Amino acid sequence: MPLFFDHRRNRVAAGLGLLVVVVAALQTGSSATHFVDSVAAPQVTEIPEVIEAPKPVSVSIAPGPDQRDVAPADEVLVTATSGTLADVVMINESGRQVHGVLSPDRDRWTPAEPLGYGRTYTLTATARGADAGLVTRTSTFSTAVPDQQASVSLRTTLGSRLTDGASYGVGTVVVAQFDTDIADRAAAERQLKVTTTPAVQGAWMWINDRKAHWRPREYFPAGTKVSVNADIYGVDLGDGVYGLEDSAVDFVIGRKRVSIADDTTKQVSVFVDDKLVRTMPTSMGRGGTTTVGGNTIAFWTQPGIYTVQEKANPVLMDSSTYGLPTSASSGYKVSVAHAVRISPDGIYLHEREGTVWAQGSQNVSAGCLNLSAENAEWFYELAQPGDVVEVRNTGGAPCSNGRTATGACPGIPGWPAAPCTSSPTVSLTPCNSVGSAISKPW
Structure with a gap:
């Protein structure tokens, strides 16, 4: 059969077919002509719409109830699932409220201020589900009491404090100097951040239990903006030592x-x-x-x-x-x-x-x-x-x-x-001995 039909021939054939039907009807002597639709009407089956019942809203709070020795820097988070948070209240043992931040879609809440050491906090959260039902959860937890607190200062290799807004050379090494031994170096290093514009690859290296150096893999490009942050407050640094306060400095790299x-x-x-x-x-x-x-x-x-x-x-x-x-x-x-x-x-x-x-x-x-x-x-x-x-x-x-x-x-x-050899265009780790004696050769 051809893919395309001759429509004129089809119309002629259709006319002849109609003539045959009429003639046949006349020959049978019928007084009326009946046209019968030979195609059956389609059967329509209606499928009922399935509407799922709304999932019940749930609320989770971290830290959970009765947790003790929580580091003040640990995450505090309230989350609503299958609903939104209608109200969150966090207070300490004295009744002072801790202010927080609600996410734009109202399903997450976090405190907007740091927690204290040796405090007890109560978090009460209420969430509303799609069915307008309310669910309330409460968690009471306590934060750690440090055996000792560590401070950190950001310095040069000589020991002078890095100065905000100052200009330093392309071989500058950033020193994070702690005032006590740090048992958990990894925990401390996670809180030490060097941000540069433009981006510069660098890394921290621990010199001893109190001192870490950050150096760029290559010399800093001239004009680089450098921001150093040591966000150690509330962080468990190991062996009962916790961070006392944060430290930060911004400086710029001068000419090479x-x-x-x-x-x-x-x-x-x-x-x-x-x-x-x-x-x-x-x-x-x-x-x-x-x-x-x-x-x-x-x-x-x-x-x-x-x-x-x-x-x-x-x-x-x-x-x-x-x-x-x-x-x-x-x-x-x-x-x-x-x-x-x-x-x-x-x-x-x-x-x-x-x-x-x-x-x-x-x-x-x-x-x-x-x-x-x-x-x-x-x-x-x-x-x-x-x-x-x-x-x-x-x-x-x-x-x-x-x-x-x-x-x-x-x-x-x-x-x-x-x-340990270089040219003016190749940089290496600078010599920075850590001896305590201050000799002055002439």
């Missing part, structure tokens, strides 16, 4: 400044935004050791990556601060000008006119980097905390930063290990 002191050339090359802007002759640590009271004191400028930590004009340098009496043949106590500190144990770039004859050709200092008056003043005015200073090709052990004997830096978990 990287200085390389190379003992091969005895020059300090200063790069700003990856461009060489000045080369300064220097005289670094003369090397060798001396023993005083059973302690061996070295006179090297240790190789490694350092950061500017502070600067002062002048600074009193006293060899007795690191165990070498001022009366010893190598001892000293002298005031120096335009001093820029790059390590906690007292290595500086500073003015020393008395060694200009050796600067650029010979190392004669006790460990600092000596500069001429002109160069020292110029560098002093340029430097800001967090700027990078790399010392290359000097003798002695690498600077203290958890480095191995071969000079390789251990990486943060998940990061590749970093070697």
Whole structure:
């Protein structure tokens, strides 16, 4: 049969068929012509609409009834299922109401203020279902009483507090300094957050039970905005220690400044935004050791990556601060000008006119980097905390930063290990020793 029909032929055929029917009727002598619909009327079956009964409304409250030693930072949440919250009231044991926030769809409620330590709270919540029925639930719980409370401050590697709105160098390391040992480091670290604009990859590394460092995987881009938050209030930090209060700071990263002191050339090359802007002759640590009271004191400028930590004009340098009496043949106590500190144990770039004859050709200092008056003043005015200073090709052990004997830096978990050499465009973990002594090599 063809897919498309000839409609004219069909109409002719239909007319002939009608003629045959009429003729047949006449031939039978019928007095009336009956037209019978040969197609039966369709049967319609009505399906009744099934209307489900509304689910009963339910209310859940966390923490549940009679829970004890709840950390004030733990989640407090009221939830309505198959309905909306009509009323939520939370009070402490004194009857003071705790204000809260209801979600836009009215099915979740959370407190809008922190809970206290050693308090008892009662939460009463009423929800309304689709059938207008009401359900009420109540939970009474108590919060923990700390054995001890920990505070945290946000600092530089030297120990100075990071300052709101200040500018820091591209090698800046953020230090979270706790005032007591933290048993649950993971719980503490979850509360430590560094937010940057633009985004910068970084990680926390614990130096000891009281101190964690956050560093970027690469140097901060110049102009980066940095926000640091330590939200530890109410957090269980382990062994009965809870957070005392939160801490926060916002700062900005300044221009990229990287200085390389190379003992091969005895020059300090200063790069700003990856461009060489000045080369300064220097005289670094003369090397060798001396023993005083059973302690061996070295006179090297240790190789490694350092950061500017502070600067002062002048600074009193006293060899007795690191165990070498001022009366010893190598001892000293002298005031120096335009001093820029790059390590906690007292290595500086500073003015020393008395060694200009050796600067650029010979190392004669006790460990600092000596500069001429002109160069020292110029560098002093340029430097800001967090700027990078790399010392290359000097003798002695690498600077203290958890480095191995071969000079390789251990990486943060998940990061590749970093070697202890770099160029102005490659960043590594800065040297930041954590010794308590404040020595000031001259």
